[in-house]
Every structure is written in C-alpha cells, then in structure tokens.
Amino acid sequence: MSGKERLNIFELIKKVVFTDFVKGLSITLGYNVRGSMTLKYPDQEKWIPYKRFRGLHTLNRDENGRELCVACELCSKACPTQCITVIPMEDDTGRGISDRVAKVWKVDLVRCLFCGYCEDACPTRAVRLGRDYELACSDSSCNLKQREELLVPQSVPESFEGGVVAASTFEASPAGLRVKADLTKTKKRPW
Amino acid sequence: MPDISLIVALALMVIKVFIVTTILFVLPLPLTYVERKVAGHIQVRLGPWRVGPHGLLQPFADMIKLILKEDIVPDKADKFLFKLAPLMAMLPAFVVYAAIPFGDKWTIPFIDREVTLYIADMNVGILYVLAISGLGIYGLIFGGWSSNSKYALIGGLRSSAQMISYEIAVSFSAIGVVLLSRSLSLLEIVKSQGGNLLHWNFFYLPVGPVWFAIFLIGSLAEINRVPFDLPEDEGTLGAGFHTEYSGMRFAFFMLAEYLALVTVSVMSVVLFFGGWNAPFNVPFVPPILWFLGKVILFIYFFMWVRFTLPRYRYDQLMTIGWKILIPVSLVNLIITGLMKI
Ligand code: SF4
Ligand code: SF4
Numbered sequence: 001m002s003g004k005e006r007l008n009i010f011e012l013i014k015k016v017v018f019t020d021f022v023k024g025l026s027i028t029l030g031y032n033v034r035g036s037m038t039l040k041y042p043d044q045e046k047w048i049p050y051k052r053f054r055g056l057h058t059l060n061r062d063e064n065g066r067e068l069c070v071a072c073e074l075c076s077k078a079c080p081t082q083c084i085t086v087i088p089m090e091d092d093t094g095r096g097i098s099d100r101v102a103k104v105w106k107v108d109l110v111r112c113l114f115c116g117y118c119e120d121a122c123p124t125r126a127v128r129l130g131r132d133y134e135l136a137c138s139d140s141s142c143n144l145k146q147r148e149e150l151l152v153p154q155s156v157p158e159s160f161e162g163g164v165v166a167a168s169t170f171e172a173s174p175a176g177l178r179v180k181a182d183l184t185k186t187k188k189r190p191w
Numbered sequence: 192m193p194d195i196s197l198i199v200a201l202a203l204m205v206i207k208v209f210i211v212t213t214i215l216f217v218l219p220l221p222l223t224y225v226e227r228k229v230a231g232h233i234q235v236r237l238g239p240w241r242v243g244p245h246g247l248l249q250p251f252a253d254m255i256k257l258i259l260k261e262d263i264v265p266d267k268a269d270k271f272l273f274k275l276a277p278l279m280a281m282l283p284a285f286v287v288y289a290a291i292p293f294g295d296k297w298t299i300p301f302i303d304r305e306v307t308l309y310i311a312d313m314n315v316g317i318l319y320v321l322a323i324s325g326l327g328i329y330g331l332i333f334g335g336w337s338s339n340s341k342y343a344l345i346g347g348l349r350s351s352a353q354m355i356s357y358e359i360a361v362s363f364s365a366i367g368v369v370l371l372s373r374s375l376s377l378l379e380i381v382k383s384q385g386g387n388l389l390h391w392n393f394f395y396l397p398v399g400p401v402w403f404a405i406f407l408i409g410s411l412a413e414i415n416r417v418p419f420d421l422p423e424d425e426g427t428l429g430a431g432f433h434t435e436y437s438g439m440r441f442a443f444f445m446l447a448e449y450l451a452l453v454t455v456s457v458m459s460v461v462l463f464f465g466g467w468n469a470p471f472n473v474p475f476v477p478p479i480l481w482f483l484g485k486v487i488l489f490i491y492f493f494m495w496v497r498f499t500l501p502r503y504r505y506d507q508l509m510t511i512g513w514k515i516l517i518p519v520s521l522v523n524l525i526i527t528g529l530m531k532i
Binding site for chain 2: 018021024025027028029031032033034035036037038040
C-alpha cells in the first residue's frame with residue numbers, strides 16, 4: 001500500500017518537473033545537432049550497393065568473351081512472375097560456350113520483382129542480378145531489356161566491393177538523365 | 192503654426208510604425224525557412240536544400256507559389272465573412288506590437304536625438320497585449336464558420352474553446368508578473384528586472400518558474416501550436432479552420448500564426464526573462480541584441496517542441512486547462528501575494 005503511494009508521489013514529482021518532456025526534448029536536440037543522413041543524390045553523392053544487391057539483370061561472358069547463356073530456359077521457368085522470355089537457336093560460330101545460344105533473351109522489368117530466382121536457377125551463372133538500380137524512365141521504352149543491352153558490362157565493376165557512398169555528377173542530356181559515380185572518391189555512409 | 196517638436200514626434204512615430212510593420216511582414220519568410228530547417232534536422236534530414244544555396248530561396252519560391260495560386264471562394268460560403276476572416280486573423284497580430292518594448296532609449300548618432308525603441312508606452316501594456324492577441328481568434332472562428340465546411344467549423348469551434356480555457360491561465364500568469372514587477376506597463380516590467388540574471392521574474396523562486404510554465408503552456412495553446420494544435424489537426428480535421436482557404440488568404444493565416452509565435456516569444460522574454468537586460472555585465476553588447484537573442488532562442492524552443500511532442504487529445508487539452516493550470520495558478524497567486532506583502 002505505502003509502496004504504491006510512494007510510487008504515485010514519485011510520478012507526481014516527475015510530472016511536475018516535466019521529466020518526460022525533458023527526455024523527449026533532449027533526444028530531439030541530439031538529432032538536431034548530429035547532422036543529417038540524407039544523401040545528396042543525385043548531384044553530389046550516390047549510393048553504391050554491396051555485391052549482394054539485386055538490381056538490373058546482367059548477362060555474363062566467360063574469359064574468352066563467349067556468352068555463358070546456353071538458352072536452357074531454366075531462368076524463365078524459375079521466375080515467379082514469368083517475366084523472362086528465352087528463345088533458343090543453334091549457333092556453332094563460337095558466340096556462346098555451347099552450340100545452343102539465346103536468339104532472344106529479354107526481361108520485362110515492370111513485372112520483375114528482383115527476387116533473384118533466375119540467377120539461382122542458371123546452371124552456367126550466365127544471368128546475375130547486378131548493381132545498377134536507376135531503372136526509371138519517362139516512357140515505357142526502358143521496361144523491356146534485351147539480350148544485347150544486358151550483355152554490356154554494368155557501371156560498377158564486379159570487383160568493386162561496394163557498400164559506400166561515391167561522389168557523383170548529374171548529367172542531363174536529351175539522351176536521358178545519368179548519374180555518374182566516381183568510384184575513386186568514396187566514403188562510408190554517415191550512419 | 193503647430194509646434195515643430197510635435198511634428199517631429201509624429202513623424203518619428205510613423206517611421207517606427209512603418210519599420211515595425213515592414214519587419215513583421217517580412218518575418219514569416221525567414222521563419223518558414225528556419226522552421227523547415229529545424230524540422231529537417233530534428234528528423235535527421237536536410238530540410239530545404241535545392242532552391243538556392245542551402246535552400247535559402249525556398250521561402251521566396253513558396254511566396255511566388257502562394258501568390259500565383261487560384262483564390263478559391265467556395266460556392267456556398269458566406270462570402271463576406273470568408274474574405275474578412277484572414278484580415279481579422281492578421282490585424283491583431285500586427286497591432287499587438289504597438290505596446291511591445293524592444294529596448295529603452297537610443298540616441299541616433301550625428302543628430303543627437305533620443306528615440307524610444309517602442310511605439311507606445313501604455314500604462315496597461317500587458318492587458319492590451321492579452322486583449323488584442325485574443326482578438327485574433329475571431330479570424331479563426333469566422334474562417335471556420337463561413338467556409339461552410341464541417342471540418343473548418345469544428346476547427347473554428349475547437350480554437351474558440353481552447354482560447355477560452357487557456358486565456359484564463361495566461362491572464363493569471365500575467366497577474367503573477369504584475370505582482371512580481373508591481374506594474375502593468377511592459378516597460379516598467381522590463382525595467383524592474385534590470386541588474387543581473389537573478390532579478391528576472393523567472394528566477395523569483397519559487398513562484399517564477401511556475402508562472403513561466405503556466406504562461407508557456409497557456410500561450411502554446413492559445414497560438415494553436417503543437418502540442419495543442421487541435422484546430423488544425425490534420426489527422427481528424429483535414430486542415431481545420433483553413434481547410435477551404437488557398438493562395439494569399441491562406442498565406443494571411445500563416446502570417447498571423449507566425450506572428451503569434453513571435454509575439455509569444457517576445458512576451459516570454461519581456462515578462463520573464465528581463466527583456467533587453469543583459470543576464471550579467473557584458474560590455475559592448477547593445478541591449479537590443481540581448482533582446483533579439485533571447486527571442487530567437489524562444490522561437491527555436493517553440494519549433495523544437497513542435498517537432499518533439501505529439502498532439503494532445505481534445506479532452507486532455509481541456510483537462511490540462513481547467514483542472515491543472517487554473518488551480519495551480521490560483522495557488523501560485525496566493526503564494527506570490529504572500530511573498531510580496
Ligand atoms: S529476379 Fe525473380 S522475378 Fe525477376 S526475372 Fe529473376 S526470377 Fe524473375
Ligand atoms: S540465363 Fe542461365 S538459366 Fe537462363 S537460359 Fe541462359 S543459361 Fe539458362
């Protein structure tokens with residue numbers, strides 16, 4: 001009984017001297033002075049993701065420059081949203097690592113949910129989810145990515161560790177908007 | 192042939208009024224910027240950043256936007272009151288400053304003339320400020336009533352109920368200050384706090400801090416700021432009394448609100464923190480700087496509170512007003528009276 005009463009007095013004192021307010025205010029003051037965690041994207045800083053990041057698909061080649069894809073269609077079967085279309089064809093000119101290559105390999109990015117099942121399914125590690133993530137455009141032209149486009153190496157090389165904020169420049173041209181990251185000038189993120 | 196000194200005095204008065212009004216008109220521009228910056232930093236963001244260096248031109252962009260916006264008067268609104276309301280809200284916010292002392296006397300260099308850094312030294316200044324700033328509520332009620340919208344109406348009603356409940360507590364704290372300083376004139380109140388820090392009304396222990404707390408909470412409620420911004424509670428009322436307003440009319444409400452914020456900061460400084468008096472003897476700092484510095488600290492404090500505390504519920508608001516602030520101020524009044532015998 002008396003314990004409860006003492007507690008009440010305690011609570012009362014706390015209320016009278018506004019402890020809760022003071023606590024809250026000191027927390028927000030701490031935030032106020034600690035600086036922001038906003039990245040100055042796109043014209044000053046850009047986030048370079050870790051290697052495990054799942055961004056735009058990329059089709060790889062082996063060390064001799066031959067396409068790794070054997071058009072087995074496993075990726076399109078594994079895909080939960082059925083957004084990959086693979087049409088195989090025969091080719092013995094050495095374009096691919098076998099004589100079966102993809103005539104068409106396209107992915108519909110609007111439907112893709114970047115789950116990464118396609119890269120898990122691929123027997124030759126031809127398709128990988130890369131680190132490019134600026135996929136927006138003002139019409140629907142960039143939704144469908146074709147083989148030719150995906151075979152071009154992505155802007156962040158595979159060897160780069162990632163997980164850093166890089167200095168960047170913003171380039172607006174009639175051809176489109178581009179945020180170019182300078183991978184030599186990087187820093188850890190501030191939070 | 193009228194007296195030349197009368198004309199000079201009149202001219203000085205007009206100039207002072209002009210300067211104060213201009214400053215007050217421009218003041219919301221930096222205040223919106225600062226408020227958003229403070230909001231940004233408290234939420235670990237940057238705040239305005241892209242318009243001009245560090246977003247400094249953002250207020251001007253906002254101003255252009257507000258001027259260019261379509262001025263909508265709802266079809267079923269009471270047109271006359273609807274148009275009158277923003278003015279009713281804005282005018283008192285300006286008129287209050289007639290009584291506020293920004294400093295004592297100041298000699299203009301070269302022509303050796305003394306000017307007073309206040310527009311009028313009323314012997315009942317404190318009552319004047321309370322009464323006039325209370326008038327601003329008409330703008331809110333008219334705006335809420337005339338828009339013919341349920342949200343606006345509820346917002347207006349809430350603000351009037353809030354005003355009535357908290358005006359009492361604020362007036363009590365004003366009485367407390369009058370008891371402490373033995374004058375109703377704001378000038379005398381400031382002068383009575385001269386000397387050093389310990390002469391400030393706030394440090395008149397034990398009642399000073401209590402009066403200040405009552406004044407602070409009451410005036411926060413009166414100027415409808417968080418945590419008592421129920422008249423414009425977005426969660427339940429759309430935007431409250433100014434739901435139907437757009438463009439410049441809305442801007443006038445905003446102007447009134449920011450000026451009210453400044454008024455409360457100024458009044459806190461004048462009533463409790465010694466006005467332009469320095470906290471301790473520091474040479475070469477003109478009194479007006481002390482005044483401005485304290486006011487700026489208070490404005491920051493109100494913004495800081497705004498982005499820290501959540502909004503109170505309506506019944507809590509009423510409970511705080513009637514069941515806590517008024518009894519506490521009554522008790523405090525008795526103690527102050529006994530101490531001052
Ligand atoms: S990431 Fe998932 S959804 Fe996207 S293409 Fe690969 S399997 Fe399909
Ligand atoms: S990308 Fe891989 S899984 Fe898909 S068709 Fe080519 S080899 Fe098969």
